[in-house]
Amino acid sequence: MSGYDAHKAFFAPAVASAAIWKLIVGFLVASAVYLLLNNLFFSTLFNILGPEYGSFYEDLLTGKTPMAMFLLLGSFGLMIVGIAVVTRLIHRRPVSGLIGPVNLAVPQFIAVVRILVIIGAVTFLLPPWNxxxxxxxxxxxxxxxxxxxxxxxxxxxxxxxxxxxxxxxVQQQLAARFKSPLIWMVLPSSLFALGHYLPDQAGENAIVIALWAGVFGMLMADLTARAGSLGPAIAVHFCNNVTAILIASMPDDLSGLALYLVPFSMEDTEALRAWLPVDFGIMFVSWLAARLAIRR
Incomplete structure (x- = not known):
């Protein structure tokens, strides 16, 4: 596909170590390193704080306070550590290659954030306002x-x-081995969706939310293939999460840094489901805007 010409340069660093067994082992090792470091970090933290801070543990489960949110969000950095270990030891290449050329990723990130901020401001000014x-x-x-x-x-x-x-x-390693987007686009997005399947929190909406994440993943895979870097995908994901985490969050889920709370919770099945089509619409508009921003 001509629109994916930049993708070849993006996954080129993965070609030399594109064996599927390396991807499977690498993903498992990266997950294990992340879980190990994450457990070690929080275990050490709770040991230092002592049992009198039991309520802080509850805050971490729901992200109700700013400090809890900083710790939860910051712990994702350990995920990067796990991937860095894998890319160096198994694939013999630097983790920076997963982002793409910095001189490409950074301008693309800025361009996409700029256009999404403009769209967000216009959306905020138009009805409905809540x-x-x-x-x-x-x-x-x-x-x-x-x-x-x-x-x-x-x-x-x-x-x-x-x-x-x-x-x-995951996308680079699969694209270096398989030409079809049905593999390098759909498989990572399916894993991404699986990670967002939370029936204990979302209840009857768990499958719909996981589907949302899967579609989001495929759109971000498309952006990455068109851009030749992670810049646009990070930008769209960033703007989406800033809105959901910092501006208007649900009252029972990751609300510690939000300025406002939306008037329904994860348990309000009908209210949440009624707004999911709006979320899908915003997601597609963001994807189209990002494609426009990186058009060369």
Whole structure:
């Protein structure tokens, strides 16, 4: 496909170690390193804090406080460590190659963020201005603004880690071995969707939310193949999560850094399902806008 010409250069570093067994072993090793480091980090933290901070453990499960959110989002950096170990020891190449050329990724990231901010501002000014009822204030504006620079950095760490794993490592390794987008686009997106299947939290909407994540993954795979870097995918993912985590979050899930809370929770099946088509629409508009921003 002519639109994917840049993809060849993107996955070129993976060609020398494109054996499927290396991808499978690499993914398992990276997952094990991440889980090990994650458990070690939080175990050490709880041992230092002591049993009197039991409520802090509950905060971490739901992300109800700014500190809990910083720790949860920052822990995704350990995912990058796991992938870095794998790319160096198994594939004999640097982890930076999973992002693509920096002089390409950074300008593309900036261009996509710029256009999505403009679209977001226009959307904010147009009706409807809420989810049927007014947003609930979650944090004083002054405190939110003070935390905002740090919040943005931690969200960037979180989304970059996920993109490096799924659209970087897995997509590159599969594309270096298989030509068909049905493999290098669909398989990483299916893994991404599986990671977002949370029936205990989402209840009846768990499958729909996982489907949303799968479609999102395929659109980000398309962007990456067209751009030749992770810049646009990270930008779209970043703007999406800034909206969902920092601006208007659900009251029962990762709300510690949000300025507002939406007027329904994960348990409100009908209310959440009613807004999922809107989310799908925003996702497609963001993807189209990003494609426009990187058009050369």
């Amino acid at each position: 989810f049927g009822t007014p947003f609930v204030s979650n944090m004083p504006l002054g405190q939110w603004l003070v935390l905002l620079p740090f919040s943005l950095v931690f969200v960037l760490v979180q989304v970059s880690a996920e993109e490096i794993v799924f659209r970087g490592y």
